[in-house]
Amino acid sequence: MVQSKNLFNNNWSFNNFYFEADFPLVELNFERKTIKLTTDIKIAIDNALNSERPFKELIKVFNTFGYLLSLKIILGQKLRRSCILQKELDLVDQQLEFEENYSSELDKLFILWKDQYGFDEEYLMSINGKVVRKNDIEKWLNEHLKQDLKLLRIIGQSELVPLYELFEEPVRGNIKSILGIDNLPKILMTGVVQMIKNVEYYNVDFPSHLESSNYHIFAKVTRSNKSSFDVIDKAVVKIRSSNRTGFLAIIEKFDEMNDLNAEHLQIMWVLIGFPDEINFYSPHTRELSILSIETQDVDIDKSSVLISAPEKLPEES
Template sequence: TQGSQQQVSLNGILCESSKSIQYTSYKSYLPYIISIVEIGIAAVCWYFLYHHELIFERRRLPVTLRGISRESDISVYSEDSRIPVYNDLPNLAWVLTSSFLKRKRKFVPEKIKEKGLYLTKPETDNVKETWEEKFKLSNGIFVDKYSFEQTIDSVIDHQYSLKPTIEYKKLQNMRISHVSEIYDSLLLSEGIEFDANSSEDIKNFFMFFNMNPRRHSENALETYDVYCEIASEQVSIEYDIQNIKISEKFKVSIEEALESNKPIEDLKLVFNKFGHLFATKIIIGNKLQRLARLNGKKNENESKRPIDETANEFLSLWKKEIYPYDSSYLLTMNGDPIKINQIQKWLEIVPVFETEWGIIKRVVIPLYKILDIKQQKEIEKLFSKKDHILMLEETTILDFNAEYQRIEFNSKLKSNKYQIFGNVVDTNDKTIASIYMKFSLKSEYGFSVNWIQVDDKNSQTSYKLKWMLIGCPSEIGYFDSTTRDKEIKTGSTELEITFKKKSALENVNIAKHWTCQINIDKPLSPSSFVLLNIEYPIARKTPIFKASCQRSQESNSIIDVKVEPIKDVYVEFLNEDEENTVTIRWCAFY
């Protein structure tokens, strides 16, 4: 025999060779000796495997064997990528497949050169590599109108060990569930379960993108469905999100979206690409299922117990629940029918046919929950229902003599459900108390400001309007990245103002005012301050009142508000007797 050194492991049916071995005959009787040795080795292999209780089978596989000739290379070759076939001994007509390979619960790589490397790896490494690739465990889940699909792009760094907890369960169970919404039927058939601690986050996440599948009219329709499932759970894989390192591509995409002034639109694109959900727990195995849509409502309940001697009772219940529909069969994950009387046989063969296994259940969380805590809080702030400072700008006042000035936004907003607060300041940012404003005509493109100047000496001075836009980020669709760390609290109160023109004329020099109190719930700190804005009836274009506030002596969280007329313009713009209710908008800055 000539060639390099070769290692042969008989108990593993593994032949690992880096160089070919060639057989060269030096004497005429050498081939006969080799044939006898080969037969002896094959017999020893068979005896060793049998007496060590290693299960093997003779399988006629679509195999193209090479190395049959003594003068050709000994090699490993198979057209079946699921089961390894080793021609480690020439002239073998059948292949031994041992339970040593089955216990790895994996799918062997197709390429010949990778098979030896694959089987020499630790078992946990092989499990991570093959299941992650076949079932895309490192990918997010895209939520569509009718389905939950794995995305193409991975969100996990493949160079980082996920270290999943793997448990071989071999658990069989059956459940019958009554469903009142079509969307819930979809969740059951797809094997999607929301993590108990994340169900509210998922709800907010869906509302954030305005993509809640329940909002589709057909999914929100009331239905009377009965769902039956018989599951054979083989393997449970669970990830600790604290040990997950996200991929660089996903990380950069999230950072760029959060830095944008339109983070909601950009984040929507990111999550549409990488997925909306992530499965922290995956159950692998096989299941039979069927969804029956009934015409009437039945008693709502859910049964879920291990399959034992009561299995017949469950099947009887299933038959009763969907009567008069056909209850003689269930469907596999591939849609093939299985008769009720064949279920027990089906359950027995599920553990053997690993190639038929699939994901039968996924416990999911929002995908953003695998990000670091800081990024999670930024995203949650975006889809919260609280008001924030979305814009903080200043605009040069062009002409005080004009009736109003229109201020346009740099980009279109999603809605006009926002509030504007602001003051006129000089070049030193000092507030000008003699100028009063009214914000009106709010739209997605901008707003108008009407003002009254009671001191003409300021008419030739250069002033600026410093204003801020307050609203809910998910409703407005805009959030300046420089204002997200500022904490505010907003609200409004209504104040009834009743006055007569005659009394106003008679008492124009008398201080007439109205008061109210505002409870802002959260106490103000010494550095906190409150801004006020008066909303007039739509017909009133010009401001005629001014508002001021101070902290109440009763509590640090109560503000005393005083509203009084602007005396110089009060009579001029009051053309008739009025009884109005004005709204006092307030914003507390912490």
């Protein structure tokens, strides 16, 4: 492949030239259902999912075991060469196939490219990084294209499958959710703050520092005792001063709750964001789903607002 690119001025043009000759000998094909995961990777994934910072832990696992698995692998040998040519050329991409007489066909190709592109390199590089001079290519081919498994190298891969796709549900779904494959926000954390009589400001600290403050907090005042639980709609919780360590919850219309016993009142809150950005995802909230996130204009002069529920909600939602 030749790519023309002027690096200095109009009088000089330097072009990146890459040559590769593949010599495939064996093609391996795998069926996904026959691939078995090792105990080590199962344990590593399980530990990552049980972490409160599962995104980074999953990345560590994939850095160790790999991100993709190839269902088709080509084994053989390869010769290649990259260089810079001083010649004005357009973008050229040539792919040629030779079924026999590799050495003589390559010689013809080198002569052609020398005339057309100025390619006159004296050697190529093997996949192991060894120098193979053009005059020794035939000898090198005779030595390395034998049916000897020790000489085979991976020269091509295709039909790539993400490693997480090999896991069964619900593990696969949990991995995809944490990695943000669906690109949807998640309920990353929840909390309950016990209210105190005559106190309307509550400073809430997260159990762990977050890596981003790009999240949303939703909170309500609730009342619970041994026999009942309900939401106090007349109390409004405003969230202020949110950062990576916590937030400030302010109770508005505080005076309207004077008749309520503070011992039975709590502030329940949820934090919504993306696991890969926040780098925190409580194991206790991963079964919770956000059914819908929408915006709606509200007329502040009206005492009530009608909000349409999303269609096709899951049962028991």
